[in-house]
Amino acid sequence: MRYFRANINTMVGYTPGEQPPLGVKIVKLNTNENPYPPSPASLQVLQKIDGEQLRRYPDPMATEFREAVGNVFGFPPDWILVGNGSDEILNSIVRACVEQTQKVVYPTPTYILYRTLAQMQPAQFVEVDYDKDYNLPIEQLIAANGAVTLIASPNSPSGHAIPTTLLSQLASQLSGVLVIDEAYVDFAEADALEIVKTHDNVIVLRTLSKGYSLAGLRLGFCFANPSLLEGLVKVKDSYNIDAIACSVGTAAILDQSHKVNNAERVKSSRAKLTTDLKQLGFHVYPSQANFLLVQPPKSNAEEIYQLLKKQGILVRYFKQVHLDNKLRITVGTEEQNQILIEVLTQILT
Template structure:
């Protein structure tokens, strides 16, 4: 039977998102790294005072209100900001603009699996370089590949480790292609790679409002790079990729950095406590600068434990792939959610 699709689409495996229970389902959801706290009050107020005119007209194609809010919050020029329908769209735009055929995409593994999916969609030549056991960045190997696009998630998922700024600077200095630094979890980290954008015209920082700002359902992300790099990306993005509601809500959230930082601090404190609780249950737990922990059960029975927790109404993330199939990735919840998780684990390990 003749296929409808390009050969690479036929052979690739699509990205598998984390389980999303129906709204109102009585479940503790610790599997997709959502923030357990509500969005900023100002963001909610925008929704409550929704102007129907926003729906009748096309939105600003550059989401300039949101770009201005990013500029003021982070201290970068507005024309150094590009806005996407989630940071995932910006990754897609980068792939479409920078790679195809023999133009390579390189990244260390394990990391965000969407990098592979987007590369295969082009298609582009994918170079996956294993992390060492201690998750040191394989800088020399990445420099040797010198790919058209190199992607580094820091803090990384699912490990939670952050790549030191000095190592990222060394990598940027040696690459001639684009270096995309994915900072989806930066709001829970100790350091940002933002200074590298000023130093290197081929570096882009990618961020999202899904994690630190509690707006995963809004689908809003942004990239920060010098205008020379952004000029090519603007050619590729959809004309009206950000809807008007997302632009206004996101701008309100971005303007309330104090609220975001307070919620992030609660997550970091809960992360420290959950790490202790899991270690007390003989889990091996990796230090994390994200809003989740990577944990290895004492009996290496991660899949069975994931299923047993699911039966008890608690969702965590299990990856059935080499190097991760004996581990669980656990999103940091509220104090109450984390307590219920630990109580369930006491009876299961």
């Protein structure tokens, strides 16, 4: 339509995973939600929200939450910025750091929103292919010379994590900003937070959506040198974090034992699900996230996706290069995983 900028008319918007209505009986393993409830402490805070918190505008910098994050992770509050989900922070980074003539660079396949954000700017985007083993193409990423380089670690949909030494090497050789998206880090063996302290061009993203079971709250945060965050503050929405999210998120981030216990349950289930899928003939890629990327024995991923959906089981299928013969399966509860294996057994036999 003539009302929109040319790049908006030509781009394809981001397509979220299917979200059936609450109460519909379905085994939902398609959007990487944590299968276990959020912290009881956060739910208690939610029940005590009063009208005065809703009548007034919220704290524009979510100070209470920033201070709680700083206490947990050992950072001063001015090294932390809070967003309406980590997606909002990603949007702010591209808006603040990338001119139309500059590049957004990332290895692929990865989170498809990265491409969408570049197209919205509009900016150029450079997609550098991972090899079949998902080794980081570090030399090609450096050569692409991006104003912003985005690395998801653990990556989606593959689940692999990038060694910290490689991320530090990449940060040292880039002239632009390196964004390390750690949305799934609560299920991984290591993180990249220390790189922020030694490289002033690095932003590390986190979210409460995965490890903290608060995808519906829409609360994310990032760590970076204050001089780098200063520019992001200029482009964020004035009151981007609502009062409810700030209070509930603060209680959740302080309840680390609950988060860790749930993450360990997911990791244990991930190991068992990996074994069960391999026994059915699936190729399962190593994962440090709360999902598995798998290739069916006959590479008929789309057919299996449709058959599972008919049986009331949702997984994620990506009809794109490098992924059209694979499925991404969220790790569910033990009961959900067992239902999945039983139905897959019927389908394959």
